[in-house]
Amino acid sequence: MKDDGNTPVILRADGLSKRFGGRDDLLTRSLARIGLATPSPLVRAVEDVSFELRRGKVLGVVGESGCGKSTLGRMLAGLLTPSAGRVETATHEAGESFPVQMIFQDPFSSLNPRKRVRDLIGEAPRVHQIVPRADLGDWIADLMQKCGIDPSYQTRFSHEFSGGQRQRIGIARALAVKPELLICDEAVSALDVSIQAQIINLFMDLRDEFGLTYVFISHDLGVVEHISDRIVVMYLGRIVESGPAEQIFDAPAHPYTSALIDGVPRLDRRRQVYAPIKGDIPSPIDPPSGCHFHPRCPMATERCRVEAPKLREIAAGRQAACHLIDDPAF
Amino acid sequence: MSSAKTMQAVLEVANLDTSFVTASGEIKALQGVSLHVNKGEILGLVGESGSGKSLTGFSINGLISPPGRVMRGTIRLHGEPVLGRSAEDMRRLRGRRIAMIFQDPMMTLNPVLRIETQMRDALRAHETLSRAEARDRAIAALDEVGIPAPATRLTAYPHQLSGGMRQRVAIAIALLHQPDLIIADEPTTALDVTIQGQILALVQRLCRERGTALIWITHDLAVVAGIADRIAVMYAGRVVEMGPVDAVLDRPAHPYTRGLIDSVPNRNSRGRRLRQIPGRMPALTDLPEGCAFAPRCTHATPACAVMPEMRALSHARAVRCVHPLSEAPG
Numbered sequence: 146m147k148d149d150g151n152t153p154v155i156l157r158a159d160g161l162s163k164r165f166g167g168r169d170d171l172l173t174r175s176l177a178r179i180g181l182a183t184p185s186p187l188v189r190a191v192e193d194v195s196f197e198l199r200r201g202k203v204l205g206v207v208g209e210s211g212c213g214k215s216t217l218g219r220m221l222a223g224l225l226t227p228s229a230g231r232v233e234t235a236t237h238e239a240g241e242s243f244p245v246q247m248i249f250q251d252p253f254s255s256l257n258p259r260k261r262v263r264d265l266i267g268e269a270p271r272v273h274q275i276v277p278r279a280d281l282g283d284w285i286a287d288l289m290q291k292c293g294i295d296p297s298y299q300t301r302f303s304h305e306f307s308g309g310q311r312q313r314i315g316i317a318r319a320l321a322v323k324p325e326l327l328i329c330d331e332a333v334s335a336l337d338v339s340i341q342a343q344i345i346n347l348f349m350d351l352r353d354e355f356g357l358t359y360v361f362i363s364h365d366l367g368v369v370e371h372i373s374d375r376i377v378v379m380y381l382g383r384i385v386e387s388g389p390a391e392q393i394f395d396a397p398a399h400p401y402t403s404a405l406i407d408g409v410p411r412l413d414r415r416r417q418v419y420a421p422i423k424g425d426i427p428s429p430i431d432p433p434s435g436c437h438f439h440p441r442c443p444m445a446t447e448r449c450r451v452e453a454p455k456l457r458e459i460a461a462g463r464q465a466a467c468h469l470i471d472d473p474a475f
Numbered sequence: 476m477s478s479a480k481t482m483q484a485v486l487e488v489a490n491l492d493t494s495f496v497t498a499s500g501e502i503k504a505l506q507g508v509s510l511h512v513n514k515g516e517i518l519g520l521v522g523e524s525g526s527g528k529s530l531t532g533f534s535i536n537g538l539i540s541p542p543g544r545v546m547r548g549t550i551r552l553h554g555e556p557v558l559g560r561s562a563e564d565m566r567r568l569r570g571r572r573i574a575m576i577f578q579d580p581m582m583t584l585n586p587v588l589r590i591e592t593q594m595r596d597a598l599r600a601h602e603t604l605s606r607a608e609a610r611d612r613a614i615a616a617l618d619e620v621g622i623p624a625p626a627t628r629l630t631a632y633p634h635q636l637s638g639g640m641r642q643r644v645a646i647a648i649a650l651l652h653q654p655d656l657i658i659a660d661e662p663t664t665a666l667d668v669t670i671q672g673q674i675l676a677l678v679q680r681l682c683r684e685r686g687t688a689l690i691w692i693t694h695d696l697a698v699v700a701g702i703a704d705r706i707a708v709m710y711a712g713r714v715v716e717m718g719p720v721d722a723v724l725d726r727p728a729h730p731y732t733r734g735l736i737d738s739v740p741n742r743n744s745r746g747r748r749l750r751q752i753p754g755r756m757p758a759l760t761d762l763p764e765g766c767a768f769a770p771r772c773t774h775a776t777p778a779c780a781v782m783p784e785m786r787a788l789s790h791a792r793a794v795r796c797v798h799p800l801s802e803a804p805g
Binding site for chain 1: 670
C-alpha cells in the first residue's frame with residue numbers, strides 16, 4: 146500500500162449519477178395524466194458513484210448485467226454526460242494528449258470496415274496534429290509493432306484480420322493519441338481463451354511501457370482478479386464494495402461480492418456443488434426498495450428492506466454498503 | 476474398449492468426419508472424432524472458436540445440412556446406429572432420445588408463440604396427448620426446472636422472461652421426453668455469473684437424478700472443471716486429448732491443453748504475465764500437414780509433420796500427440 150500514496154491521483158469520480166428517460170415533454174406528461182400515454186420510465190443506471198484512481202494502477206469494475214458498469218465507463222471516457230456529479234482527470238504535462246481513451250468489447254463493430262488500418266490508427270493523431278505529418282507513417286508502424294500487428298499490413302482493411310488482431314488494432318488506435326488512461330469495457334470478453342491471454346499480457350506490457358492507467362470493466366471475475374490492483378463491485382447502479390483486489394477476493398465483505406465470487410467456476414474447483422443465490426437480477430427500471438440486493442440476500446433483515454445502506458469505510462482503503470457489516474451477529 | 480464400457484455407453488461416436496463441400500473444394504471441419512458418454516455422465520467438450528465442438532454436437536443430432544455432410548464414421552445411441560436413418564426416422568429420434576440446448580434461448584424459442592404452445596408442440600411431436608394432459612406435463616416440467624408460478628408462466632411470450640428464465644424453459648423442453656442424451660451447446664455463456672450458477676446447479680441435479688448422459692460443449696475450461704466427469708479437448712476439427720477431468724486438468728498430456736489451462740487467469744496469476752500460446756488456430760481451409768497445433772507448439776519436431784493417431788495413455792486417457800507431456804501418466 147505504501148507506493149499507493151506516491152503516485153498521484155489521475156482520475157476522480159465524484160458523486161457520478163446517470164439517469165435515462167423519465168423526461169417527457171409537456172404533451173406526453175399531459176396525456177399521461179389523463180391516461181392516454183405511458184410516461185417513459187426513469188432508469189437510474191448509475192447512482193452516486195465516487196472513487197479515485199492513481200496513476201499506473203488498474204481499477205477493475207465488476208458486476209452483472211444492468212449494474213451500470215458500462216454506463217460508468219462511458220461517463221469516465223466522456224462519451225456520456227453525467228446527470229449529476231463529475232469526472233476529473235489530471236494530466237501531468239501540458240501537451241497535445243487526450244487523457245482518456247476507450248477500448249470496446251466487440252472488435253468487429255468498433256472499427257470502421259471501410260478504412261484501412263493506416264487510417265484507423267492514424268486519423269486521430271493527424272487531425273489533432275499530435276504527430277507531425279512527416280512522422281505519421283513511422284508513428285503508425287511503431288504502434289502496430291508495439292501492439293503485435295505486422296506493420297506491413299497498414300493498407301489492409303479490418304475484415305482481413307482475426308478477432309484478436311482486430312482488438313490489437315483497436316488498442317493501437319486508442320494509443321495513437323497518447324492517452325494516459327484507458328477505459329477497457331469488456332475488452333477481452335469476446336476473445337478465445339488463448340487469444341485473451343495474449344491481449345491481457347499486451348495490456349500489462351503497454352502499462353509498463355507507456356505508464357498507462359486502466360479502468361478494466363468486465364463481468365469475468367477471473368480476468369479482473371488477475372489484472373486489477375483495486376476492485377469496484379457494482380449492483381444495480383450502486384457501488385456495493387470496493388477495495389484492494391486481494392482483500393476483496395480473499396475476504397469479501399458484502400454478501401453480493403461473496404455470492405459473485407463463490408459462483409464463478411474455477412479450474413481448481415472440481416465437480417463443484419453449486420449453491421447459487423436465488424432469483425434473477427432485478428430490472429434497473431424498478432429496483433427493490435432499501436438495499437437493492439435484499440430480495441436475493443440470504444442474510445437480509447427488515448432494515449435492509451426499507452433503508453438503503455450507505456457506502457462507508459470498513460477498513461483502510463476498503464468500503465462496503467451493507468447494514469450487516471458492523472452487526473455483531475453477522 | 477472393454478465390453479462393460481460398451482454396455483453402459485449411451486453414445487458412441489467413432490471416426491466421425493464432417494465436411495463442407497464447396498465450389499473451392501472440401502473443407503474438413505471434423506476429422507476422426509471418436510468419443511463416448513456413459514449413462515449419467517457429463518462429458519465436457521472443450522475448444523476454442525472453430526475447433527469443431529459445436530459441429531460435433533450438430534453431427535450427433537443430425538443437424539448438418541448442405542453444403543455440410545457427415546462423410547464417414549459411426550454414431551451409436553445405445554448401440555443402435557444414428558447415421559443413415561431417414562429424415563423422418565431422425566426426426567423421431569431428435570427431441571425424444573437426443574435433446575439439445577443452445578447458447579441463445581431466444582433463438583430456440585419461437586418469439587411469437589406462448590410458452591404453453593411451444594411446450595405442447597414439443598410434447599405432441601412425439602406423443603399423443605390431450606390439451607389438458609400436455610398442459611399438466613408442461614407445468615410439471617417448468618416446476619422441475621425451478622420456474623416460479625409455472626401455470627402463469629405458460630401464458631408468457633419468451634421476451635417477457637429474463638435470459639435465465641428462458642434458458643430454464645429451454646431446458647424444461649429438452650427434458651420433456653426424458654431423453655437418453657442431452658447435448659448442451661454453451662448454454663450458460665450468455666448468462667450472468669449468478670444465473671450461470673443456478674443453471675449449472677440445475678443441470679447437475681437433473682442429470683444425477685435421471686441418469687441422463689450429457690455433453691456440455693463450452694470454451695470455458697472452468698465450467699467444465701466444475702461439472703464434468705470427463706473432458707475431451709478439440710483443436711482444429713479433431714479431439715486431441717480425452718480423459719477424466721482431474722487427470723486432464725492437473726496433468727495435461729497435450730501441449731495445447733497445457734497452453735489452454737495456463738491461459739486462464741486465476742488467483743495465483745495475479746500481477747504476473749499469463750503463459751500464452753503464440754499465434755492462433757489455423758483456418759480449416761489452411762490446415763498444416765500433420766499435427767495442426769505444431770506451428771504454435773514449443774515441443775514440435777519434424778516428427779509432428781505426420782498426423783499422430785489418438786493413443787491411449789491409460790485405460791481412461793488418450794492423447795493425439797507425438798510428444799505427450801511427461802507429467803502425464805504413461
